[in-house]
Amino acid sequence: MSAPSGQCRLDGRDSTLIFCWNQGPPALLYQGAKLTDNLDLETFALTRIRPLPQAVLDVVDPVSLHPEGGRGFLGYPGLVGRRDLADWDGQQKLQSIEPIDHGVLFHLHDEPRKLALTLRCTLDPETDVAVFTSQLKNSGDTDFDLDWLCAAAIAPDAAYSEALSFHGRWCAEFEVSRDHIMPGLTMKENRRGRTSHDAFPGLILTPPSTDQNQGACIGLHLGWSGNHRMVLEKLSSGDLQVQMGVLFLGGEGQLKPGAQFETPPLYVAFADNGLNALSQKFHDHVRKRIVSFPTPDKPRPVIVNTWEAIYFNHNWDSLTALVDAAAAAGAERFVLDDGWFEGRPDDTSGLGDWFADPDKYPNGLKPLSDYVHDKGLEFGLWVEPEMANPNSQLLTKHPDWALSLAPYPVVEGRNQLVLDLSNNDVIDYLFERLSALVSENNVAYLKWDMNRDLVMPGNTHNTAGAYQQTRALYVLIDRLCEQFPALEIESCASGGGRVDYGILERTHRFWPSDSNDPVERVAIQTGFSYFFPPEVMGAHIGPEWAHTSGRGLDVLFRALVASPGHMGIEADLRKMGDDDRAIIKAEVARHKADRKIWHTGTFFRIETPDPALTGFASISKNKDQARVVLVQTARPASALAAPLKICRLDPDKIYKVVLSAATGPIEKANRKFDNPLWGQGVVLPGSVLMQAGLVLPALYAQTALALSFEAVVP
Numbered sequence: 001m002s003a004p005s006g007q008c009r010l011d012g013r014d015s016t017l018i019f020c021w022n023q024g025p026p027a028l029l030y031q032g033a034k035l036t037d038n039l040d041l042e043t044f045a046l047t048r049i050r051p052l053p054q055a056v057l058d059v060v061d062p063v064s065l066h067p068e069g070g071r072g073f074l075g076y077p078g079l080v081g082r083r084d085l086a087d088w089d090g091q092q093k094l095q096s097i098e099p100i101d102h103g104v105l106f107h108l109h110d111e112p113r114k115l116a117l118t119l120r121c122t123l124d125p126e127t128d129v130a131v132f133t134s135q136l137k138n139s140g141d142t143d144f145d146l147d148w149l150c151a152a153a154i155a156p157d158a159a160y161s162e163a164l165s166f167h168g169r170w171c172a173e174f175e176v177s178r179d180h181i182m183p184g185l186t187m188k189e190n191r192r193g194r195t196s197h198d199a200f201p202g203l204i205l206t207p208p209s210t211d212q213n214q215g216a217c218i219g220l221h222l223g224w225s226g227n228h229r230m231v232l233e234k235l236s237s238g239d240l241q242v243q244m245g246v247l248f249l250g251g252e253g254q255l256k257p258g259a260q261f262e263t264p265p266l267y268v269a270f271a272d273n274g275l276n277a278l279s280q281k282f283h284d285h286v287r288k289r290i291v292s293f294p295t296p297d298k299p300r301p302v303i304v305n306t307w308e309a310i311y312f313n314h315n316w317d318s319l320t321a322l323v324d325a326a327a328a329a330g331a332e333r334f335v336l337d338d339g340w341f342e343g344r345p346d347d348t349s350g351l352g353d354w355f356a357d358p359d360k361y362p363n364g365l366k367p368l369s370d371y372v373h374d375k376g377l378e379f380g381l382w383v384e385p386e387m388a389n390p391n392s393q394l395l396t397k398h399p400d401w402a403l404s405l406a407p408y409p410v411v412e413g414r415n416q417l418v419l420d421l422s423n424n425d426v427i428d429y430l431f432e433r434l435s436a437l438v439s440e441n442n443v444a445y446l447k448w449d450m451n452r453d454l455v456m457p458g459n460t461h462n463t464a465g466a467y468q469q470t471r472a473l474y475v476l477i478d479r480l481c482e483q484f485p486a487l488e489i490e491s492c493a494s495g496g497g498r499v500d501y502g503i504l505e506r507t508h509r510f511w512p513s514d515s516n517d518p519v520e521r522v523a524i525q526t527g528f529s530y531f532f533p534p535e536v537m538g539a540h541i542g543p544e545w546a547h548t549s550g551r552g553l554d555v556l557f558r559a560l561v562a563s564p565g566h567m568g569i570e571a572d573l574r575k576m577g578d579d580d581r582a583i584i585k586a587e588v589a590r591h592k593a594d595r596k597i598w599h600t601g602t603f604f605r606i607e608t609p610d611p612a613l614t615g616f617a618s619i620s621k622n623k624d625q626a627r628v629v630l631v632q633t634a635r636p637a638s639a640l641a642a643p644l645k646i647c648r649l650d651p652d653k654i655y656k657v658v659l660s661a662a663t664g665p666i667e668k669a670n671r672k673f674d675n676p677l678w679g680q681g682v683v684l685p686g687s688v689l690m691q692a693g694l695v696l697p698a699l700y701a702q703t704a705l706a707l708s709f710e711a712v713v714p
């Protein structure tokens with residue numbers, strides 16, 4: 001017995017989803033602005049009946065959440081798989097519809113093919129983000145070889161003719177491309193075994209007229225930290241579809257009789273007032289549903305990280321001097337990066353042997369962690385648990401613990417191999433080592449790194465293990481967080497190689513890039529901000545000379561670009577001049593005063609007519625305060641910038657706007673600027689600031705300024 005045709009709707013904060021079905025998988029026929037409560041869904045469904053054009057099959061069904069070739073859908077199917085040479089296509093029949101909290105489960109079954117499918121859809125009433133998963137169960141008595149199962153096929157109408165995609169590479173993460181959607185199939189795959197720098201699992205579809213602050217857009221993100229596939233297809237019917245799901249290596253999707261597979265969640269949001277509004281929904285969702293800080297109201301502590309200060313050269317005197325300097329600068333957490341463990345003079349050895357180096361730390365890490373704690377800072381530690389160098393004691397003792405595919409030689413990356421997390425002995429070893437390090441040294445924070453892609457990740461049985469690797473990683477982190485509920489974890493993978501909601505459900509911030517060069521960082525932080533709020537964005541004041549780009553920039557510029565994020569310092573404070581140290585101290589103090597606005601407020605990307613003049617803004621929840629950082633990355637497009645309009649202030653409030661910081665040589669760039677913004681500040685109603693905007697000083701290339709907005713009583 002299958003369920004007859006029908007419809008249902010889900011309502012969020014300000015959007016509506018309408019699903020319609022006719023015996024088979026339901027289609028999401030509407031995702032858009034909230035519709036009137038008294039809409040008769042049956043009538044709505046009748047009005048969605050499509051004409052039958054010439055020379056097509058006799059069915060013109062809209063793209064369903066689970067598109068099937070067997071139902072006459074000739075685009076990319078929602079499921080690919082087979083049982084020996086049979087069961088390679090079929091038709092799922094809807095069995096029942098089960099309401100759940102803010103959502104619905106569609107239970108389907110393909111009886112001849114012996115496959116049970118459950119589609120889960122929810123729409124969060126507070127954040128307005130929808131979440132879709134698919135679960136497939138092999139109800140037959142032979143193995144089913146699953147190659148592909150999408151979390152859901154989302155099918156916006158053809159007005160969404162452009163796609164924003166996110167790609168990049170090491171030190172150039174989160175580049176954004178906006179392209180016209182080509183007819184046919186565009187597929188993007190990630191086979192790196194981690195989320196990847198180059199194929200972030202996210203996409204935003206828009207009509208051409210949408211910009212940051214107006215127009216419709218639909219954003220999609222797969223919460224998964226492993227191999228994935230994204231499908232974007234424009235069919236000759238004009239229908240569009242987007243699918244996302246796990247990319248299986250050979251045989252990874254095999255389902256034994258009775259076994260089931262559930263896709264990672266696909267997060268989907270709609271906004272009708274611009275890309276900033278869409279990001280704000282994702283930010284809200286991250287804040288309320290994805291990230292859980294052990295102490296939710298605690299401000300994000302300012303970090304000092306040792307990497308770019310001392311690299312592998314750890315010794316007591318340098319480290320304690322750095323701790324002293326960190327405390328003097330106002331830092332609140334000291335993170336000991338790579339180089340602290342046995343056999344680690346450089347990156348050719350040591351990974352896997354997670355014991356303090358007896359030469360560098362004759363009495364272990366405790367004396368240093370005590371020193372850090374005595375100075376009033378938290379202690380954090382860098383680890384790369386999934387890795388081992390081939391010459392480590394660990395792999396010498398357990399050569400079979402690394403992922404490999406015999407008889408082929410293994411491909412190394414940064415001189416290291418990847419441990420097989422599907423092996424419980426590996427997990428037990430890592431859990432024991434990490435737990436001991438955390439408890440013995442009172443570690444508040446782990447920087448969890450992952451510095452290479454997976455190549456031929458065969459596990460002990462020589463079967464492909466990339467999918468299992470990601471699942472096992474999640475289990476390991478969950479186990480650790482359960483053991484140490486106060487522990488915070490940073491997700492790093494050569495910078496931003498593992499940035500997604502799957503890992504963020506169990507970690508607390510990202511290291512979005514190894515580039516601390518502020519010019520590059522502005523672009524990276526811009527791309528990152530489409531799906532992630534600033535408090536999970538590690539942002540450090542790097543050294544004057546950026547070792548990843550060769551660019552040298554002044555300290556205030558570096559500090560202003562870092563200020564919206566979870567701020568840190570990753571430069572050798574000991575070796576800086578007193579002036580630079582004083583600027584850092586002042587900027588840390590300013591960040592502490594402002595971080596609540598950045599980390600809980602409504603975040604905006606600022607776009608101006610000059611592509612080289614961009615920035616970030618955040619408005620406090622009550623709209624009494626706003627902070628802006630504007631960055632001129634290259635020579636301005638014109639001598640004078642267009643007035644800066646900050647949208648969504650309170651139009652009725654009066655704000656005092658102060659130019660709170662400007663990097664030099666701003667006096668040279670402005671021979672004269674008789675504008676109160678330059679001096680005591682501008683006092684204007686929100687409506688005027690939003691509509692007429694602020695006239696800005698002239699800016700040289702590679703400079704930045706900060707503005708603060710405070711509501712005043714007129």
Ligand code: GLA
Nearest residue numbers: 307337338492493494495514
């Ligand atoms: C990776 C990280 C860096 C640093 C080094 C240490 O490259 O992204 O931040 O921790 O490893 O080896």
